Amino acid sequence: MQFLSRWDSQRLSTTTRGIPLVDGLSAADIGSQRWSPARGDLALPALTLDETAFAANRDLFLAWCASASVAVAPHAKTPMSPELARSLRAAGAWGTTVANIQQVAVLLADGERRLLLANEIGGLASGRRLGALLSTYPDVEFHAFADSPAAVAALVEAARIAGRNELSVLVELGAGRAGARDRAAVEATIAAVLASDRLVLGGVATYEGAAATADTDETMRAIAALMARTIETFALVRAAAPGRPLIISAGGSAYFDIVTRALAPVAQADGNATVLLRSGALFFADHGIYARAFAELDRRGGLVIDGARHSAADGFRPALTLWAEVLSRPEAGLAIAGFGMRDASFDQGLPVPLRTFRDGVAQQGLAETLSVTRLNDQHAFLSVGPDSPLAVGDIIAFGISHPCTCLDRWRVILALDADGIVTRALPTQFG
Template structure:
């Protein structure tokens, strides 16, 4: 058999599975035993890595905060679409798992998740038939779904009928700026439709406060407060129609979880038979952009109180994702071209940020601070730098990203890294 060096083995990439090193006789499960380090050029670049310790620290931090705040968490699986990470969050204490559509539900159900919150309307009757076929294969799943109209309820009723279920929980969605019932009349219509449908039951209310956010912090605070008031009013209507039944109040993305908990946790506590379920997903990864700014705003609102101690969100949550790329060209003074682009990195909430530079596995300290990503092509990043910069072709740069959701969905595998920068495992993602 032909012999390959560690570098040669890592570079033999599959032509059909992006980013997964395929070596004769080497299974994906064995990748964590190869001692690969992206800083040493052991991986085909670009590559996306997960700091295992940072992810675990973010998980434990947020679960502790949730416990103290009187809320539960069903992390949104759409962020990484990794069954392994979803399972790890549930096993650490998450209430369940959130998905955005039927396809994502199918992936998570196939991998053993049995309490799902589908945080969206599913569509029309054809979607109801697809959901019914799916649920019929998993009769033990505890299933919740959003509805903001009688038409949405009809689709869920179709799913209940085809799956033979009598216990699909419907959360009446309140909304502004996105989906969701807009007024009391619409809420009452959804409640009436659920009560009249076979196979469905009222499960509570839901909303998404991020849809009303604006660049102005004070305006955002007023808009979220108004939405929370509408959500609480809708909850009272659902409670009147579902006396004695355990109910869910669900809200909370990764930017305003503290505001949601402050507004809704007292309502659930007074009710005595309700749970607040947040759906935050991206905060477990944090980042160097949009969520770094969001955590600074959490601090401006008072920070995190855990076990009676106030902590800084911006200092406590740690960015867990790193994009690694190589310098391909120094075509002119003041410019470097790196081997990644819009196909590899998020850019909707800010461009990647250079963090560290390595040459032959040795960090070039201070060099990253002189670099700025200015724009992206499909597979090229344009990096501005001083005209006398020592950055050279072959240098490997570690970049921080902004917005985990729109970065992770570009990858079919991400690599876990230990504290020393060595690959611990390959985590496959399952985006549709």
């Protein structure tokens, strides 16, 4: 059952952004080309991944998880790169989180065998689609969310078609997004799972990010209330499934310290439960929303790993860079760069100029005088000083805000080594 066409890993398309016009280039030959975006070797705009920063973020967070006695199933919706998902699991992640059936199909086809579908799937038609998919992968360990009897019914249909008798269901609590809103909804969902001979209770889940507001104190109160409801629901699920290993899952990219502080003692006291975070974007970090989140985390006390305190803001390093060329200097104080809304996230802040290059040589102090003021589809408007030396053909490296809504604009991410040289191509599989 095919849901998505897969990127041709043998030959690179010359129409793919970031890939120079090289006839017949094999994906395996990428690293040998020694391309440098700073020199203008790439077809700009291009999105690159700093492999050293990504690995450092991975190691830091997995070390924190181990110290805090929690597990993580990184959310694959951020990069939708099976290769990166596989690398995180190989480094010690519990498994992989996905957001919909299409993403399940991509990860299963790539060999992942422990998936958490952190979402309701829809109605009976979606249940039939999921069931047909799972029927071809009988060895996969699979968990899904439900927040109502209707959501449970869809999973019953999936289990029936897949020929499964113990499909794991996590009861989802919610605030601001999906998830049961009160005890009556929780009890009805639990009862619907227990009434089926094809499902089992697998635990509870929530997403604290949907409870966040612009007010920090209000956000803390809202998350605390949601954690209290999650703990109450876990007690109900445990009473209904006294002998099963259970999962207590939360989102955790911006507030992983808070949810762990609330939920880890519950799992420890239970003795047969695992706190499972779904953090995904923090492995990429950024120069915007997550930079601010890490600064807030430091104000809450930072990262404590094996008793030692570390700065989250210093420890997590932005791994994504957007590269673009100056196309025009049409008037004083304005430059037009060759990227736009089709290339970069803008929902949580505009890209930030980091470095500028001319003929491959870094221009010291110039990026600090630039700012992106607005975007068109494929044009970025930059404010520049009246006497700025920025010129047509200069290349600018930009930091982004919100990896989730930047990566999904790209079919291929180009990985860079510590010297800024392209080492490989990472295809994405967004539906």
